[in-house]
Amino acid sequence: MNEANPAQLVPYVTGRAFALAFIFGAVGNKTDFCTMGAVSDWVNMGDKNRLRMWLLAIAVALLGSSALQLAGVVDLSKSIYQGPNFTWLSYILGGFLFGVGMTLGSGCGSKTLIRIGGGNLKSLVVYVFLGIAAYMTLRGLFGAFRVGVLEKASITFTSGQDLPSLLAAATGVAKATWTAIVAATLGGALAAYAYASKEFRASFDYTLGGVVTGLVVVGGWFVSGKLGYIAEDPQTLQEAFVATNTGRMESFSFVSPMAFTLEYLMLWTDKSKIVTYGIASALGVIAGSAAYALATRTFRWEGFHDAEDTANHIVGGILMGFGGITALGCTIGQAVTGISTLALGSFLTFAAIVAGSALTMKYQYWRIT
Numbered sequence: 528m529n530e531a532n533p534a535q536l537v538p539y540v541t542g543r544a545f546a547l548a549f550i551f552g553a554v555g556n557k558t559d560f561c562t563m564g565a566v567s568d569w570v571n572m573g574d575k576n577r578l579r580m581w582l583l584a585i586a587v588a589l590l591g592s593s594a595l596q597l598a599g600v601v602d603l604s605k606s607i608y609q610g611p612n613f614t615w616l617s618y619i620l621g622g623f624l625f626g627v628g629m630t631l632g633s634g635c636g637s638k639t640l641i642r643i644g645g646g647n648l649k650s651l652v653v654y655v656f657l658g659i660a661a662y663m664t665l666r667g668l669f670g671a672f673r674v675g676v677l678e679k680a681s682i683t684f685t686s687g688q689d690l691p692s693l694l695a696a697a698t699g700v701a702k703a704t705w706t707a708i709v710a711a712t713l714g715g716a717l718a719a720y721a722y723a724s725k726e727f728r729a730s731f732d733y734t735l736g737g738v739v740t741g742l743v744v745v746g747g748w749f750v751s752g753k754l755g756y757i758a759e760d761p762q763t764l765q766e767a768f769v770a771t772n773t774g775r776m777e778s779f780s781f782v783s784p785m786a787f788t789l790e791y792l793m794l795w796t797d798k799s800k801i802v803t804y805g806i807a808s809a810l811g812v813i814a815g816s817a818a819y820a821l822a823t824r825t826f827r828w829e830g831f832h833d834a835e836d837t838a839n840h841i842v843g844g845i846l847m848g849f850g851g852i853t854a855l856g857c858t859i860g861q862a863v864t865g866i867s868t869l870a871l872g873s874f875l876t877f878a879a880i881v882a883g884s885a886l887t888m889k890y891q892y893w894r895i896t
Contacts, residue, residue: 532761533757533760533761533762533767533769536754536755536757536769536770537769537770537801537802539754539755540750540751540754540755540769540770540804541770541802541803541804541806541807542807543746543750543754544747544750544751544804544807544808544811545807545808545810545811545814546811547743547746547747547750547779547808547811548743548779548807548808548809548810548811548812548814548815549811549812549814549815549818550739550743550815551637551739551740551743551779551811551812551815552640552641552644552811552812552813552814552815552816552817552818552819553815553816553818553819554735554736554739554740554815555637555638555641555736555740555812555815555816556641556644556645556815556816556819556820556825557732557735557736557819557823558580558732558733558735558736559577559732559736560577560580560581560584560637560638560641560736560737560740561577561634561635561638561641562581562629562635562637562638562858562859562862562880563629563630563633563634563635563638563858563884564577564634564638565577565578565580565581566578566626566630566881566884566885566888567630567884567888569885570885570888570889571888571892575724576724576726576727576730576733577733579720579721579724579727579733579737580721580727580733580736580737581737581858581862581863582717582720582721582737583717583718583721583722583733583734583737583738583741584736584737584738584740584741584744584863585717585741585862585863585866585867586713586714586715586717586718586721586737586741587714587718587737587738587740587741587742587745588740588741588742588744588745588863588864588866588867589710589713589714589717589741589866589867589869590710590711590714590715590718590741591741591742591744591745591867592744592745592748592778592867592868593706593707593710593714593867593869595745595748595749595752595753596706597703597706597707600749600752600753601748601749601752601753601776602752602776603689603748603752603776603867603868604687604689604692605752605768605775605776606752606775606776606777606778606868607773607775607777607855608688608689608855608861608864608865608868608870608872608873609687609688609689609692609868609869609870610687610688611683611684611685611686611687611688612681612682612683612688613681613682613683613684613688613871613872614677614678614680614681614872615680615681615682615872615875616677616678616680616681617673617677617678617680617681617853617854617855618854618855618872618875618876618879619875619876619879620677620850620853620854620879621677621849621850621851621852621853621854621855621876621879622850622854622861622875622876622877622878622879622880622882622883623850623879623880623882623883624846624847624849624850624853624883625846625847625850625851625854625857625858625879625880625883626850626879626880626881626882626883626884626885626886626887627843627846627850627883627884627886627887628657628842628843628844628845628846628847628848628849628850628883629843629847629857629858629880629884630843630883630884630887630888630891631839631840631842631843631846631887632650632653632657632839632840632842632843632844632846632847633649633650633653633840633843634650634653635781635847635857635858635859636657636780636781636782636785636847636851636857636858636859636860637781637812637857637858637859638650639653639654639657639781639844640654640781640809640812640813640816641812641813641816642816643813643816644812644813644814644815644816644817644818644819644820645816645817645820645825645826645827646820646826646827646828646829647829648828648829648830648831649829649830649831649836649840650840652831652837652840652841652844653840653841653843653844653847654785654844655789655844656840656841656844656845656848657782657785657844657845657847657848657851658785658786658788658789658848659786659789659845659848660844660845660846660847660848660849661782661783661785661786661848661849661851661852662786662789662790662848663848663849664848664849664852664853665783665786665852669849669852673852673853677853684696687870688870688871688872689868689869689870689871690705690709690869690870690871691703691705691706691709691869693871694709706869709869710869713869721733721737740859740863741863743779744778744779744859744863744864744867745778745867747777747778747779747808747864748776748778748867750804751768751771751776751777751778751804752768752776755768755769755770755771755804756768756769756776757769770801770802770803770804770807771803771804771805772784772787772803772804772805777804777805778864778867779808779859779860779863779864780805780856780857780859780860780861780864781808781809781812781851781857781859781860782847782848782851782852782856782857782860783805783851783852784803784805784806784808784809785809785848786848786852787803787805787806788805788806788809788810791806850883854872854876854879854880855872855876856873856876857880858877858880861873861876861877861880862876862877862880865877
C-alpha cells in the first residue's frame with residue numbers, strides 16, 4: 528500500500544482512523560472514561576480509580592508505541608511531539624487553561640465527543656466554541672498572541688526533546704537503549720500503580736477503558752506512521768504522511784480535529800478540502816459513543832440548566848480550544864499520545880492540565896461552601 532498514489536491511500540487511512548475512534552467512543556461511553564472525571568474523583572472524593580484508568584492508558588500507549596519504535600515500524604521523531612523546540616510557556620499556560628476549560632465544560636475534548644454521541648446538547652455547544660477558538664488559535668486572532676508571545680519563551684535542544692534523546696546526548700548511550708529502559712520503567716511503574724488497588728482490579732471496566740484507550744493510540748501511530756506513510760510523494764518527491772493536517776505522523780488528539788471538522792463543513796464545496804485523519808477520528812468517537820448509547824438504551828437528550836451553566840460551558844469550550852492548540856494537545860493528545868513518545872513537553876502539559884482542573888474544582892467548591 529505504501530507505493531500507491533497518496534490520493535488512493537486517503538480513504539484507506541481515514542477509514543481505519545474512524546474505526547479505531549469508533550471503538551474508543553463506544554468503550555469510553557461504556558467505561559465512563561473521563562479525564563476531568565478522574566481529577567474530580569481524586570480531588571473531591573479521594574477516589575483514584577478513574578485516575579488509575581487514565582494512567583493505565585498512558586502505560587499501554589507508551590509500551591506499545593515504544594515497541595513499534597524499537598521494531599522500526601514507525602519513527603516517532605516524525606510526529607509533532609519530539610521536536611527540539613521546547614516551548615515551555617506554551618505547555619504550561621496552554622495546559623493550565625485547558626484544565627480550567629475542561630472543568631467548566633464538563634469534560635475534555637474526547638469526553639465532549641463521547642457526550643455528544645450520548646445526546647448531550649451542552650457538549651455540542653462546547654464543541655462549536657472549542658472548534659472556533661481552536662481555529663482562531665491556529666490561524667486567527669489568538670494565533671498572533673500564541674506565536675508572537677508564548678512561543679518566544681522556548682528552549683532549543685540540540686537533539687529532540689524526548690527523554691531518550693536527551694539521555695542519549697548526556698550519556699553517549701544509544702537512544703534505542705534509553706527508549707527501552709525508560710519505556711519499560713515508566714510504563715511498568717504506571718501499570719503497577721494502577722493495579723495496586725484491589726478495587727481497581729475488581730472492576731473489568733477500569734481495565735477495559737485503560738487498555739483499549741492505550742491500544743487505540745498505538746493503533747493510530749501504526750495507521751498514520753506505517754500504513755499512511757509514503758517514502759516519496761510523486762508530486763513533491765519528499766516523504767509524506769497521508770491525510771494528516773500537520774503533514775506529520777499523527778495519532779489521536781481531539782482539539783485541532785474539531786477545528787478542522789468545522790472548517791470542512793463550512794467549506795464543503797471546496798474540492799481541495801478532504802476528510803483527514805483528525806476529522807475521521809473526531810467523527811468516529813461520536814459515532815461509536817452514539818452506537819453504544821442506542822444499543823444500551825442510554826441515549827438521552829440533555830440541555831443547559833440555566834444561564835450560568837450555559838456561560839460556563841461556552842467559556843470552557845473557548846479555553847479548551849485556545850489551550851489545546853497552544854499546548855499542542857489535550858488530555859488524550861498530549862497526556863496519552865504525546866507521553867507515548869516520551870516528549871518532555873507532554874509531561875509538562877499533563878501536569879499543567881491536572882493543576883488547572885484541580886484548582887478550578889477547588890474554587891468551585893469554595894464558591895458553593
